[in-house]
Amino acid sequence: MMRALGYPRLISMENFRTPNFKLVSEVLLWLVKRYEPQTDIPADVETEQDRVFFVKAVAQFMATKAHIKLNTKKLYQADGNAVKELLKVTSVLYSAMNTKGVEWADLSEEDSSKFKFDLGSKIADLKAARQLASEITSKGASLYDLLGKEVELREARAESIARPLEINEAEKLVKIAIDSVLEQVQRTKDMLDNVALDEATLEAKIEKRKSELERSQKRLETLQSVRPAFMDEYERVEEQLQQLYSSYLQKFRNLTYLEQLLESERQTEQEMFEEAANLMHLMQSRLKEEEQNLLKSGGRAAARVVGTMQGGDTEEDEDSRDSEIDLDEDEEEEELEDDSMEMSPSKSSHRARKPEPLGESDSDF
Numbered sequence: 001m002m003r004a005l006g007y008p009r010l011i012s013m014e015n016f017r018t019p020n021f022k023l024v025s026e027v028l029l030w031l032v033k034r035y036e037p038q039t040d041i042p043a044d045v046e047t048e049q050d051r052v053f054f055v056k057a058v059a060q061f062m063a064t065k066a067h068i069k070l071n072t073k074k075l076y077q078a079d080g081n082a083v084k085e086l087l088k089v090t091s092v093l094y095s096a097m098n099t100k101g102v103e104w105a106d107l108s109e110e111d112s113s114k115f116k117f118d119l120g121s122k123i124a125d126l127k128a129a130r131q132l133a134s135e136i137t138s139k140g141a142s143l144y145d146l147l148g149k150e151v152e153l154r155e156a157r158a159e160s161i162a163r164p165l166e167i168n169e170a171e172k173l174v175k176i177a178i179d180s181v182l183e184q185v186q187r188t189k190d191m192l193d194n195v196a197l198d199e200a201t202l203e204a205k206i207e208k209r210k211s212e213l214e215r216s217q218k219r220l221e222t223l224q225s226v227r228p229a230f231m232d233e234y235e236r237v238e239e240q241l242q243q244l245y246s247s248y249l250q251k252f253r254n255l256t257y258l259e260q261l262l263e264s265e266r267q268t269e270q271e272m273f274e275e276a277a278n279l280m281h282l283m284q285s286r287l288k289e290e291e292q293n294l295l296k297s298g299g300r301a302a303a304r305v306v307g308t309m310q311g312g313d314t315e316e317d318e319d320s321r322d323s324e325i326d327l328d329e330d331e332e333e334e335e336l337e338d339d340s341m342e343m344s345p346s347k348s349s350h351r352a353r354k355p356e357p358l359g360e361s362d363s364d365f
Helices: 021-035 048-065 072-077 080-098 109-121 123-148 150-162 167-225 231-304 315-343
Strands: none
Touching: 021 048, 021 072, 021 080, 021 123, 048 072, 072 080, 123 150
């Protein structure tokens, strides 16, 4: 339809798969210009407010001039729903074009441009025809209502016609009508006078506001040129504040650094304390093991001293037994010295108990 109406570019449904308000506004403006070339509708649709105003203006124009009701919400969506609204306008123009009996498929480009010009020139006639059709419909409805009241009004009309005309009463009615018209004229004049008075009052107020604005501007310029009395003190205090802030930043950084060092020292001391505790626990466990080993070794040394019930030992036997006892004692002293050397570096409070030396007694024999 748009191609037949002479739209300069091709349009398909693919253009409206996604909202395309720019194309919709272009088509609407072109259709409005086809109806009335002299119409003035702003074509600016950059902002949301401009788009809303444009859609409302087009819908109002079509409703008043072409008697076509458009859904503004669907037009604003600018998708497939907007195509249905555009078809309402294009179908009217297309049907009006087809009523002239022109075969558009066989026309050349020159004929189509000529028809386009003729159609634009006949838009005024089309609107006049629509207006006359609506008036004929309303007049016919009112005539039908009046004809229905004809039976009741016939007798009143006959009586009025049969009654003789009274000049005095007619003059009275004419005077009443003249007085009412003069009263309306006087009321209109009074309203015009009031408008002039209101205009003068508004002009006086405007002049007063202008003078106040000029005085305020002069006062503002004066205040801007004069330096406040406290400005020097303000600048001095501002410099002191800047210095104090710099000092505060430096002290805050130092404090943060010292706190970090203190935390590191505390962590190091905690680690050393834990390490010392672990070492102490290890030494205690080792001392316990060595003590058990010493007790076991003392039992074995006691088991080596062997006696006999036989008397009359020889000197060789006594010498051999004495050498065995001395040897055992020497081994025990060496073990005790080794234990004391291991305990001295840790300075432990626990001391290994020295086993009692095996003395010579009569019971051993």
